[in-house]
Amino acid sequence: xxxxxxxxxxxxxxxxxxxxxxxxxxxxxxxxxxxxxxxxxxxxxxxxxxxxxxxxxxxxxxxxxxxxxxxxxxxxxxxxxxxxxxxxxxxxxxxxxxxxxxxxxxxxxxxxx
Amino acid sequence: xxxxxxxxxxxxxxxxxxxxxxxxxxxxxxxxxxxxxxxxxxxxxxxxxxxxxxxxxxxxxxxxxxxxxxxxxxxxxxxxxxxxxxxxxxxxxxxxxxxxxxxxxxxxx
Numbered sequence: 001x002x003x004x005x006x007x008x009x010x011x012x013x014x015x016x017x018x019x020x021x022x023x024x025x026x027x028x029x030x031x032x033x034x035x036x037x038x039x040x041x042x043x044x045x046x047x048x049x050x051x052x053x054x055x056x057x058x059x060x061x062x063x064x065x066x067x068x069x070x071x072x073x074x075x076x077x078x079x080x081x082x083x084x085x086x087x088x089x090x091x092x093x094x095x096x097x098x099x100x101x102x103x104x105x106x107x108x109x110x111x112x113x
Numbered sequence: 114x115x116x117x118x119x120x121x122x123x124x125x126x127x128x129x130x131x132x133x134x135x136x137x138x139x140x141x142x143x144x145x146x147x148x149x150x151x152x153x154x155x156x157x158x159x160x161x162x163x164x165x166x167x168x169x170x171x172x173x174x175x176x177x178x179x180x181x182x183x184x185x186x187x188x189x190x191x192x193x194x195x196x197x198x199x200x201x202x203x204x205x206x207x208x209x210x211x212x213x214x215x216x217x218x219x220x221x222x
Contacts (some may be wrong), residue, residue, distance in 0.1 A: 001158075033209075042201065042214045043156070058209075092155050099163065100144045100205040104155035 004105035023093035028073035031096035049076040117213035132189040136202030145185035146203040
């Protein structure tokens with residue numbers, strides 16, 4: 001498994017501002033991912049964070065809105081830019097270890113006013 | 114796109130009862146994953162299944178990889194209050210993991 005921490009654990013932000021979420025893993029991993037979980041919903045993949053190259057975004061998510069950094073094999077950041085109330089969600093990072101097994105961080109609960 | 118259909122959407126049970134939930138897909142999966150999410154937490158991997166017909170246990174939890182490779186089942190025996198949460202099935206498709214919509218388990222006082 002993997003021990004994953006996220007910062008902040010929660011935040012309340014004003015419309016139009018940006019928030020950067022950090023994800024730290026206790027060991028080096030190749031694959032890191034960012035998910036969004038809207039209230040009462042399942043998990044939706046935002047992007048794969050690639051070390052040394054640009055993130056790979058899923059349909060409906062763009063780099064201008066969700067810029068991602070992956071400076072090394074244990075750390076990644078996701079920024080939610082120019083926020084609106086529709087961005088209120090839980091944002092989760094995950095890592096892949098073993099055969100298709102993903103392990104999740106505790107999540108960042110974002111509320112946009 | 115690909116979908117995993119979980120059933121039931123929610124369950125209300127008495128403490129001590131056994132629980133059964135399932136996950137189906139229109140396409141074949143080579144791996145089935147079951148996660149549990151407690152309120153305010155990230156999902157935690159409970160059981161991973163890799164072979165059709167495989168039956169795997171983790172304490173009071175038992176999961177099975179369906180023979181057709183299009184479904185999986187999760188059973189919880191003798192439920193306790195800490196079993197409350199959302200149970201997600203998941204599987205790999207096109208280099209990513211997709212998730213079902215979850216089964217919410219409630220335990221009545």
